[in-house]
Amino acid sequence: MGYQDAQAQSRVWGSEWESKQPEEQSMLNKEARxxxxxxxxxxKNRMWWxxxxxxxxxxxxxxxxxxxGRMKRPDVQMAWREKVALCLIIFLMCGIVLIR
Structure with a gap:
């Protein structure tokens, strides 16, 4: 019994994906692969990083x-590692500022 939004009455506000034919949907999925x-x-900067x-x-x-973590691809794993490294660098710099 949650909130249910009404269906879009016009093509302007409706989803473009819903208007696609099944053949077009499968073509879109194949092209994305x-x-x-x-x-x-x-x-050298990238290697150091x-x-x-x-x-x-x-x-x-x-x-x-x-x-x-459900991160199968190596590029996704590296992006996650870079985010963690950035957070660690920020925490380290904040700690240095607080100690001074």
Whole structure:
């Protein structure tokens, strides 16, 4: 018995996805699977950043991220590690400011 919104009465406010034919929906899903990947040469700054990130998150194994965190792709795992590293750097800097 929760809140139920009324169906959209016009195509302007309705969902575009609902108006697609089943064939078009399957075509959209197939096209999304084949995305071209472009390899970019890593710079020295990027390599240093990766070293710092791994130094700050070495205690979190990859199998933990893939099984418990549901992060199967390596790029998603690296993005998560970078976020954790940024948080650790921020906490460290805040701690230094508070101690002074």
């Amino acid at each position: 084949y995305i071209d990947l472009v390899r970019i040469k890593r710079s 990766v070293v710092i990130v791994w130094a700050l998150t070495f205690y979190i194994p990859n199998f933990f991220l893939s099984s418990m």
